[in-house]
Amino acid sequence: MDKLSITGGRRLHGEITVSGAKNAALPILCASLLCSDDITLHNVPALKDIGTTLKLLQQMGVRSQQPEAGTVTLNASQVDSLEAPYELVKTMRASILVLGPLLTRFGEARVSLPGGCAIGQRPVDQHIKGLAALGAEIRIEHGFVVARAKRLKGASIRTDMVTVTGTENLMMAAVLAEGRTVLENAAREPEITDLAELLIKMGARIEGHGTDRIAIDGVERLHGASHHIVADRIEAGTFLCAVGAAGGDIMLRRAAPDTLGAVLDKLSESGVTIETGPDWIRGAMNRRPAAVGFRTYEYPAFPTDMQAQLMAMNTVARGTAVIVENIFENRFMHVQELRRMGAQIDIDGPTAVVTGIEALSGATVMATDLRASASLVIAGLAAEGATTVERIYHLDRGYERMEEKLRQVGADIVRITEAS
Ligand code: EPU
Numbered sequence: 001m002d003k004l005s006i007t008g009g010r011r012l013h014g015e016i017t018v019s020g021a022k023n024a025a026l027p028i029l030c031a032s033l034l035c036s037d038d039i040t041l042h043n044v045p046a047l048k049d050i051g052t053t054l055k056l057l058q059q060m061g062v063r064s065q066q067p068e069a070g071t072v073t074l075n076a077s078q079v080d081s082l083e084a085p086y087e088l089v090k091t092m093r094a095s096i097l098v099l100g101p102l103l104t105r106f107g108e109a110r111v112s113l114p115g116g117c118a119i120g121q122r123p124v125d126q127h128i129k130g131l132a133a134l135g136a137e138i139r140i141e142h143g144f145v146v147a148r149a150k151r152l153k154g155a156s157i158r159t160d161m162v163t164v165t166g167t168e169n170l171m172m173a174a175v176l177a178e179g180r181t182v183l184e185n186a187a188r189e190p191e192i193t194d195l196a197e198l199l200i201k202m203g204a205r206i207e208g209h210g211t212d213r214i215a216i217d218g219v220e221r222l223h224g225a226s227h228h229i230v231a232d233r234i235e236a237g238t239f240l241c242a243v244g245a246a247g248g249d250i251m252l253r254r255a256a257p258d259t260l261g262a263v264l265d266k267l268s269e270s271g272v273t274i275e276t277g278p279d280w281i282r283g284a285m286n287r288r289p290a291a292v293g294f295r296t297y298e299y300p301a302f303p304t305d306m307q308a309q310l311m312a313m314n315t316v317a318r319g320t321a322v323i324v325e326n327i328f329e330n331r332f333m334h335v336q337e338l339r340r341m342g343a344q345i346d347i348d349g350p351t352a353v354v355t356g357i358e359a360l361s362g363a364t365v366m367a368t369d370l371r372a373s374a375s376l377v378i379a380g381l382a383a384e385g386a387t388t389v390e391r392i393y394h395l396d397r398g399y400e401r402m403e404e405k406l407r408q409v410g411a412d413i414v415r416i417t418e419a420s
Pocket of ligand 1 (some may be wrong): 023026094120122123124125128137161162163164165166198245303304305327328329370371397
């Protein structure tokens with residue numbers, strides 16, 4: 001299993017190119033199931049989760065080609081399996097995103113239920129409830145969601161909570177349903193907007209994406225399209241937290257600053273100098289950060305996917321920060337590991353109180369999810385001495401060549417590959 005070896009204390013200087021957003025690419029790849037023409041995608045990040053999704057689609061009969069790095073062409077004209085097996089779903093919960101497209105185009109889908117997850121329970125009841133409202137007959141059989149419908153019928157759906165992949169699944173199901181669907185309490189994340197933009201290029205009729213009320217008028221069929229995936233706001237935010245913690249001056253190219261409002265505000269509050277242009281962000285820091293408290297909520301508020309990284313920065317800040325995690329019930333698994341590096345963090349339910357210290361001390365640490373791993377890398381960059389981050393397969397699920405990008409800006413970080 002690969003690990004990262006980091007020697008902390010180097011300031012970060014230089015340029016990094018931001019990759020396409022994992023959480024936009026995953027639903028967009030699944031959207032290829034909605035028509036029989038070619039869908040060509042650009043700016044697709046080279047990540048383990050993307051590979052898993054391509055494998056899942058290929059098992060269903062979708063043909064895929066990668067003519068060059070970052071470009072994927074998919075064709076779902078010969079789909080011969082309507083099933084997402086447990087072996088793939090258990091490694092990547094986002095596999096549930098094939099449910100809506102398969103059901104609406106083929107009238108049937110069998111998708112394994114995801115089961116537990118390190119960061120929380122993460123049920124998919126809202127996906128199921130929404131599809132049932134669109135007229136699907138749904139049963140749970142042998143661990144699978146089995147859904148059937150002749151043709152889905154538009155309906156008004158209000159989810160009990162704001163759900164990102166739930167909104168995506170229902171939006172994809174509704175584009176081929178008969179009549180109008182209105183999604184109330186919809187997620188507003190930029191990844192939803194990116195998916196809606198692809199669907200519109202494919203011929204879908206969607207209004208209100210980016211707001212909490214999305215209206216979709218179903219069409220008979222969709223056609224081929226090509227699309228450039230939006231920049232990964234969480235990857236960009238992660239590098240900015242790294243510069244906030246370790247110091248330096250970095251320029252992020254091909255970024256989407258308009259998707260990062262709440263994160264940039266917090267970084268500025270902590271003393272990071274932030275400058276932005278249409279597709280770049282510059283972050284500079286020449287002192288210890290000031291502690292910044294925050295609460296995670298749905299977009300456009302501060303994202304849960306940045307909680308661990310900004311917490312890592314707070315561990316070396318001046319002052320005390322109160323952090324509240326409102327989205328997932330178990331997303332503080334990085335805390336134990338950060339403590340091993342000397343961080344002072346108290347947890348009470350969804351609240352973490354971080355008292356900043358002058359310097360962390362390097363240690364061997366291990367993370368159990370993607371963003372927790374990223375926070376340990378940030379801590380390692382800021383710490384005194386050597387840090388080893390183990391089990392970085394989590395990191396490889398969501399960050400493209402993270403260590404190479406960090407090395408480019410002067411970090412002392414290497415990947416150690418070991419036979420498992
Ligand atoms: N929820 C339910 N029932 C549902 C759906 C959601 O109770 O049917 C609950 C969840 O348990 C959670 C809350 O609603 O407490 C919000 O979950 P949401 O459905 O929005 O999360 P998700 O769609 O499964 C996506 C991202 C996550 C990100 C969250 C929140 C993808 C593929 N994943 O997950 O990304 O944390 O939204 O923004 O888009 C990551 O990239 O590291 C990651 C975990």
